[in-house]
Amino acid sequence: MSETTSGVLDAETLTLALKDCPGWTEASGPAITKSFKFKTFVEAFSFMTQVALLAEKAGHHPDWSNSYNTVDIALSTHSKGGVTENDIALARKINGLPGA
Amino acid sequence: MSETTSGVLDAETLTLALKDCPGWTEASGPAITKSFKFKTFVEAFSFMTQVALLAEKAGHHPDWSNSYNTVDIALSTHSKGGVTENDIALARKINGLPGA
Amino acid sequence: MSETTSGVLDAETLTLALKDCPGWTEASGPAITKSFKFKTFVEAFSFMTQVALLAEKAGHHPDWSNSYNTVDIALSTHSKGGVTENDIALARKINGLPGA
Amino acid sequence: MSETTSGVLDAETLTLALKDCPGWTEASGPAITKSFKFKTFVEAFSFMTQVALLAEKAGHHPDWSNSYNTVDIALSTHSKGGVTENDIALARKINGLPGA
Numbered sequence: 073m074s075e076t077t078s079g080v081l082d083a084e085t086l087t088l089a090l091k092d093c094p095g096w097t098e099a100s101g102p103a104i105t106k107s108f109k110f111k112t113f114v115e116a117f118s119f120m121t122q123v124a125l126l127a128e129k130a131g132h133h134p135d136w137s138n139s140y141n142t143v144d145i146a147l148s149t150h151s152k153g154g155v156t157e158n159d160i161a162l163a164r165k166i167n168g169l170p171g172a
Numbered sequence: 173m174s175e176t177t178s179g180v181l182d183a184e185t186l187t188l189a190l191k192d193c194p195g196w197t198e199a200s201g202p203a204i205t206k207s208f209k210f211k212t213f214v215e216a217f218s219f220m221t222q223v224a225l226l227a228e229k230a231g232h233h234p235d236w237s238n239s240y241n242t243v244d245i246a247l248s249t250h251s252k253g254g255v256t257e258n259d260i261a262l263a264r265k266i267n268g269l270p271g272a
Numbered sequence: 273m274s275e276t277t278s279g280v281l282d283a284e285t286l287t288l289a290l291k292d293c294p295g296w297t298e299a300s301g302p303a304i305t306k307s308f309k310f311k312t313f314v315e316a317f318s319f320m321t322q323v324a325l326l327a328e329k330a331g332h333h334p335d336w337s338n339s340y341n342t343v344d345i346a347l348s349t350h351s352k353g354g355v356t357e358n359d360i361a362l363a364r365k366i367n368g369l370p371g372a
Numbered sequence: 373m374s375e376t377t378s379g380v381l382d383a384e385t386l387t388l389a390l391k392d393c394p395g396w397t398e399a400s401g402p403a404i405t406k407s408f409k410f411k412t413f414v415e416a417f418s419f420m421t422q423v424a425l426l427a428e429k430a431g432h433h434p435d436w437s438n439s440y441n442t443v444d445i446a447l448s449t450h451s452k453g454g455v456t457e458n459d460i461a462l463a464r465k466i467n468g469l470p471g472a
Binding site for chain 1 (some may be wrong): 214227234237238239240
Binding site (some may be wrong): 214215217221271 | 313314315317318321322341369371
């Protein structure tokens with residue numbers, strides 16, 4: 073079975089799903105996380121703007137932090153208490169951004 | 173004396189400076205931090221865009237995180253290992269933003 | 273009848289709809305337009321970021337220009353060759369933004 | 373002589389300067405302009421965010437417009453009534469952005 077009744081992905085399904093999300097790993101929370109590095113703050117914040125546009129459109133928002141040229145993103149579905157298909161879908165979209 | 177030879181503000185000066193920066197408090201790092209809350213992600217990210225523009229102009233960037241409608245900002249001068257006048261100046265500018 | 277078969281609002285309906293959209297007026301195109309003025313470029317661009325987030329979410333994007341503290345927005349539905357309910361809906365959302 | 377007393381570049385100097393600014397051309401105003409095309413609105417607005425950060429840092433702002441995936445930028449120095457070194461400098465920085 074691919075997910076629990078709540079929509080949270082079970083361990084096996086999550087591991088499988090992450091194989092299609094290069095760079096994303098499981099983290100406590102639980103959540104999936106990835107760290108992105110850029111040349112400058114300008115590039116980092118421009119990337120964040122793209123992620124913000126994707127996230128608002130999806131109605132699904134990241135927990136993220138930025139320090140100069142580094143952007144760390146964590147995705148989880150707070151209302152479900154874990155990682156769902158929505159997180160995987162957003163991770164894939166973020167990976168598809170130019171510069172990601 | 174208001175600062176050490178490195179430009180880092182001493183404890184007394186920092187305490188005094190923060191009296192003019194409502195909402196900012198000392199934190200480990202050392203750094204100064206403030207948490208901002210908005211109605212929506214759209215308002216929160218728009219605020220972040222303003223801060224990004226101020227920061228890039230000042231050549232002095234925050235360590236910050238966002239989760240939906242909350243933005244947590246920490247300011248310190250990494251190269252000096254502490255809080256300097258540059259952090260106080262950016263904190264004041266951030267406080268002056270509409271919606272802050 | 274409130275709209276043509278194509279979804280474009282007829283003259284009477286458009287006039288009525290704009291009564292609920294303070295500041296928006298009919299323009300050639302046809303389109304509806306509004307000019308927004310801010311104190312600084314930082315405030316203007318932050319407003320644009322909010323509009324961008326709304327627009328991407330709605331899948332309906334403005335034709336707009338910016339010069340320092342001024343943002344001019346035109347809304348129309350290109351695929352229909354006129355102003356539709358989608359334009360009115362986005363105009364209302366833009367008017368609801370803080371600082372608009 | 374490379375510029376008039378007001379700082380506005382004379383015709384010959386401007387022509388020469390534009391040779392180092394691929395894609396930028398002279399336009400009425402006078403100004404220099406370039407049109408940028410992207411795959412999506414998200415990429416276009418992310419590019420605009422980078423330009424906004426550069427412009428605010430330089431204290432020199434574009435006259436620009438956006439329609440979905442197209443961004444048209446015009447640069448001139450309003451206070452001087454023409455194109456100055458500041459416009460050339462900003463054009464070069466914009467050309468250096470990833471995705472430009």
